[in-house]
Amino acid sequence: KNEVEQSPQNLTAQEGEFITINCSYSVGISALHWLQQHPGGGIVSLFMLSSGKKKHGRLIATINIQEKHSSLHITASHPRDSAVYICAVVRPGGAGTASKLTFGTGTRLQVTL
């Protein structure tokens, strides 16, 4: 079983729909990132959070540390939101070592007109 699981793997939505992407993890973490990757490969960091909720424009990210779960919501989705969304957890390092990222497998979102 992967340490970071995302659902759904693929998602098709119509423009304007409210979208939720889920991320569950099984390890202790110090933070969680939501990343967006467009065709061509470039990755953009959307959010980094360790508790609660963050909002940026039409995007909202929440995390529940006790339940080891995070969600990314997109309100009023638009075709330009079509991308792969990746959840990544920061696993704390031991003494003298830095933390490192473990990634989910991504959710491919397609928003149609």
Next chain:
Amino acid sequence: KAGVTQTPRYLIKTRGQQVTLSCSPISGHRSVSWYQQTPGQGLQFLFEYFSETQRNKGNFPGRFSGRQFSNSRSEMNVSTLELGDSALYLCASSLAVVRGGELFFGEGSRLTVL
């Protein structure tokens, strides 16, 4: 403020050759981390450098190595290339990965091994 720059963007090598990829972080960022992305395995952590020291390493064979220079620029090297090394190699810079610093990714170097 310039973003993270990776060179080269695309390259083709043959099995057995070696390759060196370069990453210039955002000015002021001392942490550079490297990742491999393949269709089968997704994104995987390779290693992280902070102030010229390797701080952490993922589960990759010794053929994968890296270094960081005093100006924080980083290089990664893959020796004795195998077909399975074909991938998108991404680097990210951060003030520090410790405590989950925000990551800024480059566009990646797409390596094809024939």
